Amino acid sequence: MKLLSVVIPCYNSQEYMNYCIESLLPGGEDVELLIVNDGSSDRTAEIADDYEKRYPTIIKAVHQENGGHGEAVNAGIRNASGRYFKVVDSDDWVDIRAYMKVLEVLRNHSSEDRLLDMVISNFVYEKEGTKYKKIMKYDNVLPENRVFSWEEVKEFRKGQYILMHSVIYRTQMLWDCEIELPKHTFYVDNLYVFTPLKYVKKMYYVNVDFYRYLIGREDQSVQEKTMIRRIDQQIKVNKLMIEQAHLENIENENLRQYMLRHLEIVTVVSSILLIRSGTVENLQKKRELWKYIRSKDIELYHVLKFGIMGRLINLPGRAGRTISVGAYKISQKLVGFN
Helix, strand or coil: CEEEEEEEEECCCCCCHHHHHHHHHHHHHHEEEEEEEECCCCCHHHHHHHHHHHCCCCEEEEEECCCHHHHHHHHHHHHCCEEEEEECCCCCEECHHHHHHHHHHHHHCCCHHHCCCEEEEEEEEEECCCCCCEEECCCCCCCCCCEECHHHCCCCCCCCCCCHHHEEEEHHHHHHCCCCCCCCCCCCHHHHHHHHHHHCCCEEEEEEEEEEEEECCCCCCCCHHHHHHCHHHHHHHHHHHHHHHCHHHCCCHHHHHHHHHHHHHHHHHHHHHHHHHCCHHHHHHHHHHHHHHHHHCHHHHHHHHCCHHHHHHCCCHHHHHHHHHHHHHHHHHHHCCC
16 A cells, blocks of 8 residues: 555646656655546646656556546545545645655554544745745644644634645545545635545644645636636635535534634635626625525624624725725735735
């Protein structure tokens, strides 16, 4: 059994997938790399097959009809043979020294009686055209270099939350929670992180800058203009998170508060993008989103709507929307997200 399975979702990734794969190869025989070619029309399939031939004990090429990022991750989970599971997008990469440290932690927790549910590390926003690199760290909220539970997790700051880039899950736990990401839908990374959290008991934080998250490319799904164009998919993910939350059933208050904050930031992003689009249609979609939240969970609705961020994004009229967008732009600079 491999120590770690890494899925690399690829769609027309010929220009950058090599760099991603090469950064992961130093893991050697402990690591399984699952290159999922999601119906690409360029040389992605050829490159994946070539890597499999060169590294047959490490790399497996998986070819499928186009199903989107979520279905590529699903394929990785289905094909994984490692004790732990990680997603690394084909235009991102990992830092080798941090990688070695993470693998050391996984090796030390590879026996059945020592298995972890979630391993967290830092990630770096590698934004094109900027010298300053924003690092998402967790040393202010998580104990370092030891096993801990939700009881020891402190309160996360606004804009600080666990992303797909930060997390390694225990593979069996992903199978047990029967996670299935929707096809042909962007922004499912939030669901990927959010859905298994209720099953997480044992955690470990490695304070290294492991994952390098490239942002700023014009064709990226997280570019603001692209997100506005695909806003229905963002809303779909937002609603699925609301449906899956069931916060009233979560006994641990720290876990409940973390999940609430994650829901808050996703809902704020959805609302701000709808405001930013400036169309009557999307302003109506914003109203409908909040009505949906209210219909699903009235308590959650009140917490989200009347918190600081909820009040800010629901200021009335054109002047209120201008203030909301201004606050969002300041947050972009402070937090560093796209």
